[in-house]
Amino acid sequence: MNKRLSIYGRTFVSISLAILIIFSVLAVVYTSISSATSKQLRLDDMERNAKEIADLTARYIPESGRIFITGEVTGYWTFAARSTGTIVCIIDEDNRIVYDTGLPAYFIEQLEYDSAERYFILPLEATNRGRSSYSSAAAETSLSEYLDDVDSWLVASSPLPAYTRVYSGEVLLLRHLRPDSVTGLLQENSIPISFFIAFLLSLIIIVLLSRTITRPISALARTADKVYKGDLSARVKLGKEDEHTLTLDDTDEGTPSHEDDLTLLVRTFNTLIAKFEEQEQQQTDFLSSISHDLRTPITSIHGFIEAMRDGTIPPDRYQHYLDVVKSETIRLRQLIDTLFDQTVEGNVNALKRSVFNVNNLIIRVVDSLEPLLKEKDLSLELQLSDGEGTGFNVIADEDAITRVLSNILTNAIRFAPQSGLVLVRSSLENRLVHVAVEDNGEGIGDEDIPYIFDRFYKAERSRSTEGSGLGLYIARTLIKRHGQMIKAYRSDLGGAGIVFTLERP
Incomplete structure (x- = not known):
């Protein structure tokens, strides 16, 4: 060949x-x-x-x-x-x-x-x-x-x-x-002879100049080949291998405005690869978050059905828990629809904002997680404000907030001790609804608080605990898409606390 x-x-x-x-x-x-x-x-x-x-x-x-x-x-x-x-x-x-x-x-x-x-x-x-x-x-x-x-x-x-x-x-x-x-x-x-010597000298100059010109192009070709083979981490570097990778994001950080077209091409190429890598990562993150969200309702449905089969739930309560199972199956269907939309359209659909009562949503989510609470013999305390008699309506994507609250509650249940306490509180501050979830577990170390919402991050207390490290990451992502705040803190109960805000209509 x-x-x-x-x-x-x-x-x-x-x-x-x-x-x-x-x-x-x-x-x-x-x-x-x-x-x-x-x-x-x-x-x-x-x-x-x-x-x-x-x-x-x-x-x-x-x-x-x-x-x-x-x-x-x-x-x-x-x-x-x-x-x-x-x-x-x-x-x-x-x-x-x-x-x-x-x-x-x-x-x-x-x-x-x-x-x-x-x-x-x-x-x-x-x-x-x-x-x-x-x-x-x-x-x-x-x-x-x-x-x-x-x-x-x-x-x-x-x-x-x-x-x-x-x-x-x-x-x-x-x-x-x-x-x-x-x-x-x-x-x-x-x-x-003079022309021959001049030709030899010109060859030396050509070697130096052509390498200067073609080295970035060759680097572009090699990087393109790596990207074609699936390595989206590849970048074109000019000069030394440990030199800063050039992207269009650097143009506001002292990059000369008179740089040549070849350098601009390298910047553009690196930026395109970075965007491809980001899209690939977003796709992976989305699939991971969907997989994580599918686990919780399936666990609840399985728990309710087993409880009905072994007699833990009496027949007169079947209707109530069947309604909960139905609610979870609807949620599962919505998650699957979202996954289908992501696969077909290549992006997450825009938020579907509506007005709903956040206290009612909290109660529904708590009911759906009842099997997990019973499994650890946890006590659940609800401190729900009525908004000074005006109702506690918020404007947000109800399905997204359900995912947020479910992930935060699941996280609190996971780290609460056996026979421990989980507190869910809603309040009104500065025309924003604050929803907080606390537990009386080991709590969060000061060194972990800045990273608790990072994807796949697990604090030292959770190294041996089952979980993917995606729940709080998904919660923060959805709250940020609403333009609201979410943060972690040490609870007065001794454990961790997570609070987020929602906008009132």
């Missing part, structure tokens, strides 16, 4: 190819321009050097027109050849090469040889009889027939001064453009 090329690899390859193409085109263009310019400069230098050598050589030509060769003049020719990088040839009026500083052997072998004078003779068509200096590429002259790799040779010629003849000879310079050393090779190809 072929491994997928990362975005870093694709970016690196793409940018590298683009720069390579650009540098190659520029290298070709600049090399061509440089070669043409350099060639012309060399031709001009060769023509000037040929004239200077011809002028100096003329000093050694007597009026007879014969070149007088001395050690001094040959030394000058040799020095001129070395300093100009050319081959210096001195041609006399009879086309004979009277001196050269190193013509190629293959070139000489093609020339006619004067055995009497022991000189090689340059062909007539190859001589400069136009009595004017010139410089040119060898391929454009008659010498092209005698030179190998003719395109790499330059030729310059300057005629010697003529006293009696039309042609008295010439100074012929040949220059081979092919470098014969490493230094010459580097000088000859300085532009392509």
